[in-house]
Amino acid sequence: MTAAALDLARTRTRTRGRVRRVSVAGALTVAVLVVVALSLVVGAAVVSLPDVLSTLAGQGSRNTNYVVLELRLPRALAGVLVGIAFGLSGAVLQTLLHNPLASPDVIGISTGASAAAVLGIIGIGLSGPAVSGLALGGALLTALLMYAIAWRNGVSGYRLILVGIGLNSLLLSVISYFMTSARVTTAQDALLWISGSLSGRNWDQIVPLLVSLVVLVPVTLVLGRVLGMLGLGDDTARGLGVTVGRVRLGLVVAAVGLAGVATAATGPIAFIALLAGPIGRGPAKDGGPALVPSALVGALIVLVADVVAQHTPFLPNLPVGVLTGAIGAPYLLWQLARTNSGGQGG
Amino acid sequence: MTPEGDMTTVHARAATDSSDGHPRTRHTLLAEGLRLSYDRKEVVHGIDLQLPPGKVTMIIGPNGCGKSTTLRGLARLLDPSGGRVLLDGRDIGTLPNREVARVLGILPQHPVAPDGITVTDLVGRGRYPHQGWFRKWNAEDDEAVARALTVTNTAELAGRPVGSLSGGQRQRVWIAMALAQRTDLLLLDEPTTFLDLANQVELQDLLTDLNRRSGTTIAIVLHDLNLACRYADHLVCMKAGDIVAEGPPREVVTAETVSTVFGMRCDVLVDPVSGTPLIVPIGRHHTRDSESTS
Numbered sequence: 001m002t003a004a005a006l007d008l009a010r011t012r013t014r015t016r017g018r019v020r021r022v023s024v025a026g027a028l029t030v031a032v033l034v035v036v037a038l039s040l041v042v043g044a045a046v047v048s049l050p051d052v053l054s055t056l057a058g059q060g061s062r063n064t065n066y067v068v069l070e071l072r073l074p075r076a077l078a079g080v081l082v083g084i085a086f087g088l089s090g091a092v093l094q095t096l097l098h099n100p101l102a103s104p105d106v107i108g109i110s111t112g113a114s115a116a117a118v119l120g121i122i123g124i125g126l127s128g129p130a131v132s133g134l135a136l137g138g139a140l141l142t143a144l145l146m147y148a149i150a151w152r153n154g155v156s157g158y159r160l161i162l163v164g165i166g167l168n169s170l171l172l173s174v175i176s177y178f179m180t181s182a183r184v185t186t187a188q189d190a191l192l193w194i195s196g197s198l199s200g201r202n203w204d205q206i207v208p209l210l211v212s213l214v215v216l217v218p219v220t221l222v223l224g225r226v227l228g229m230l231g232l233g234d235d236t237a238r239g240l241g242v243t244v245g246r247v248r249l250g251l252v253v254a255a256v257g258l259a260g261v262a263t264a265a266t267g268p269i270a271f272i273a274l275l276a277g278p279i280g281r282g283p284a285k286d287g288g289p290a291l292v293p294s295a296l297v298g299a300l301i302v303l304v305a306d307v308v309a310q311h312t313p314f315l316p317n318l319p320v321g322v323l324t325g326a327i328g329a330p331y332l333l334w335q336l337a338r339t340n341s342g343g344q345g346g
Numbered sequence: 347m348t349p350e351g352d353m354t355t356v357h358a359r360a361a362t363d364s365s366d367g368h369p370r371t372r373h374t375l376l377a378e379g380l381r382l383s384y385d386r387k388e389v390v391h392g393i394d395l396q397l398p399p400g401k402v403t404m405i406i407g408p409n410g411c412g413k414s415t416t417l418r419g420l421a422r423l424l425d426p427s428g429g430r431v432l433l434d435g436r437d438i439g440t441l442p443n444r445e446v447a448r449v450l451g452i453l454p455q456h457p458v459a460p461d462g463i464t465v466t467d468l469v470g471r472g473r474y475p476h477q478g479w480f481r482k483w484n485a486e487d488d489e490a491v492a493r494a495l496t497v498t499n500t501a502e503l504a505g506r507p508v509g510s511l512s513g514g515q516r517q518r519v520w521i522a523m524a525l526a527q528r529t530d531l532l533l534l535d536e537p538t539t540f541l542d543l544a545n546q547v548e549l550q551d552l553l554t555d556l557n558r559r560s561g562t563t564i565a566i567v568l569h570d571l572n573l574a575c576r577y578a579d580h581l582v583c584m585k586a587g588d589i590v591a592e593g594p595p596r597e598v599v600t601a602e603t604v605s606t607v608f609g610m611r612c613d614v615l616v617d618p619v620s621g622t623p624l625i626v627p628i629g630r631h632h633t634r635d636s637e638s639t640s
Contacts, residue, residue: 229474231460235423239454240527241447241475288460 008337021292024283028296032080035303039076040068042311070202078201078266079320081209082109083276085262087298088220088291090273091280092255095250095289097157100335103137103273104259104324107164110273111143111171113263117193118175122182127189132208132264135193139260142167143252146278149255195323196267198306212261217295220254224291231289269321271328272298276334372399372563373434373449373530375420381428382412382419389415391587392429397531397580402557403565404574407584408608413567414455414535416584420565421452421533447475451529455536455567457520459508465519466504469494472526494525498552514545521552532556534566538573546570550577575599575622583607599623 026306040052047055047064055064056073090103104110120126126134147155148236150163175194179187226247229237238244279301280294305327306320376396382389390412397403397420404414418424420431422438431438438446451472459468472494473487495501498518503511508519517537524532533552538546550573555559557563568574574581575595583591583598591598604612610627617624 219402228460229471231458232471233454233456233458233461235418235452235454236457238423238443239421239447239452240471241444243443330480 008142021282022026025292025296028293028300032296032299032303034299035307036076036080039079039303039307040072042307043067043072063315073208074202075198075306076303077085077206078198078209079306080299081206081213082198082262082266082269083272083299083302084217084295085209085258085298086115086269086272086302087276087280087295088217089255089258089262090275090298091277091289091291092220092224092227092251092258093273093295094277095231096251096255097160098231099157099161100278101332102157102161103271103277105270105273106168106332107161108146108166108168108171109139109144109164109256109259110263110268111168111175113139113260114193115171115270116141117264117328118178118190118265121190121193122178122186123315129204129208131193132205135264136257136260139256139263141258142171147252164346192267192319193263194267195319195325196263196269197264197319198302199317199319201266209261209265212257216254216257216261220251220258223251223254224289226289227251267319267321269302270325271332272301272324274328275301275331296314354486359538362484372561374399375431375433375438375450375531375563375565377416377420377429377431379429380416380426380431381414382424383427384415386473388427389587390419393587393589395420395582395589395592397563397565399563400557400561401563401579402554402577403563403580403582404578405565405582405584406569406574406607407590408499409586411607412587415585417452417533417535417565417567418454421450422446422453422623423454430515444475447527449529450454450531450533451524451527452526452533453520453535453537455539461509464493464504465500465506465508465511465522466495468508468519469500469522469526473521475527488574490528494522498522513540514542514548517541517545517549518552522547526554529562532565533561534564536567536569537543538568538570546573553577571599571604571625572617575625576617578619595622599625 037049037052041047045067047067051060051064052068052100054060055068060068086104089109090105092295093102093104093107094100096102101107113135117131117135119138120131120134146160146167149167150156150160152159172183179194182190218272226242229240230244230248231244232240234244262269274292276298277290280292280297281288281290283293301324302320305323309318309320309323312318312323374396377393379392380390381392381395393416395416405416407413415424419426422431422443425439433441433446433450470483472564473483473490475486477483492501495504498521500515500518500522503515503519510517511519517540521534521537524534532553538549539554541549553564553566554577557564564580566574577599578595579591581595581598582589583603590607591603599614601612601614604610604614604625610629612628613626615626616622616626
């Protein structure tokens with residue numbers, strides 16, 4: 001018997017898998033850092049890279065301190081953090097529900113957050129952190145409602161998605177109603193909650209977002225190890241000792257929380273959650289959920305889109321969410337057509 | 347290394363695997379007044395069933411008789427609506443899921459392979475119950491996976507994506523995953539569906555090997571009556587959610603039992619190869635003399 005040779009082959013495949021995972025994550029991290037650096041350098045006034053670095057080290061002039069630390073760094077950081085949050089959230093939900101359409105922006109979670117925020121701003125006249133809190137609440141409430149409506153002795157992924165898409169439309173009409181009844185200035189404020197933008201994001205939004213992610217990201221990654229097992233189907237996973245119901249609930253709560261805090265910080269930046277997962281899973285191809293690459297891809301898309309949006313000729317102050325919407329919509333259509341032709345519905 | 351030498355190490359390892367560290371004590375699985383329902387519709391009506399330890403049990407019966415449901419109930423994939431399932435005398439519903447998974451393996455009827463997963467990765471998933479939240483993959487996991495691949499003759503497929511395999515290969519890979527789990531009890535729901543006859547026989551041989559070498563208690567839901575008669579030590583016949591007959595195939599399988607259970611006339615001959623019962627169905631057509639059959 002060639003047990004030794006077999007072991008060797010196995011060890012090689014596994015090592016190769018690990019090397020691949022680490023190098024993919026490494027390359028993506030480098031790419032994110034490069035775009036962050038780029039976004040700190042370019043803008044209305046170019047600050048040279050050495051100046052940016054010395055400013056970050058605390059030795060900048062008053063001018064660069066303002067431009068880099070107050071304007072550009074919070075913006076870039078917000079981009080990285082919401083990108084990670086949306087990317088993770090989408091990758092978790094897509095894997096959990098076995099459907100590439102199951103991302104929080106398609107099944108109404110982000111829209112729930114937006115609707116709650118718009119209700120707060122226009123309906124109640126709130127502003128500041130209260131709106132963000134309300135947005136998070138809106139996301140959780142939407143998820144709960146979706147679960148309750150889809151529940152039939154357990155929840156099937158397919159039903160959950162259909163209910164989510166329905167709720168999404170309902171919530172969009174709620175938003176439209178409030179927008180039509182709002183004064184122009186308030187409507188301007190509320191607009192953020194519809195398109196999503198990094199413009200004017202400052203430490204007030206970043207600190208709560210960072211704190212939430214410090215809790216949610218590790219929880220998601222730890223539960224994510226079991227997420228790969230759920231890909232085998234409920235029966236097989238349970239047979240292998242996974243407490244399917246509890247793990248799934250934990251993951252849904254984490255994913256909804258991630259989408260909620262991200263939307264609360266920057267508004268619903270369209271389709272990041274939808275796109276990050278499939279791109280992140282691309283290079284790994286090991287049947288796993290590829291959470292880390294998906295999170296990094298999310299960050300990368302947001303950053304690149306924001307840099308591009310800021311420097312699009314003829315369209316000053318283009319919100320990043322509008323740009324990602326324009327990229328994501330064709331993908332969504334393609335995915336809809338593809339899953340339908342595959343007979344999975346969608 | 348001789349094959350026999352190999353087996354002793356497997357056995358020794360299996361013995362040390364048992365939770366108490368004592369020489370292998372056989373685990374037992376039995377159902378007491380087990381009732382199972384889907385959506386409040388009762389499918390299994392209070393059956394008592396014990397899997398004979400160290401033996402191969404086959405559950406047969408017509409479509410919709412509740413045999414797959416029974417297997418799911420035994421494997422705690424479906425909570426009983428009445429009665430209970432006892433693993434080593436303890437209610438299986440009260441035991442930690444992962445603890446159960448170290449003793450009891452289940453291969454469902456239609457397992458799903460995630461997109462793009464390779465054979466090695468899939469078989470490796472069988473090691474999940476032996477790993478803690480933070481316990482890393484170790485040499486024992488490697489060894490279990492390598493042996494599962496070898497025994498099921500899938501080692502040469504190790505690097506291939508599961509999606510690219512033929513039906514027979516795929517089924518062997520799933521069995522390999524169940525074997526990598528190294529459980530003392532193994533339940534399989536129609537493992538030979540969609541396989542050609544040669545692959546069906548090969549799979550049954552493989553499971554018999556496993557049973558004889560490691561003493562694994564096996565329960566299989568099977569459609570093919572003649573294969574069930576040949577390969578079962580213990581046969582359980584179900585009809586409409588109840589157990590109608592059970593025992594060794596030679597005692598249980600008579601023309602009467604088969605016609606009661608399946609509602610089909612037949613002759614029962616002696617299988618010239620194995621000496622086990624061989625069921626020859628009698629339909630309305632293609633009988634040599636439709637008047638004289640009995």
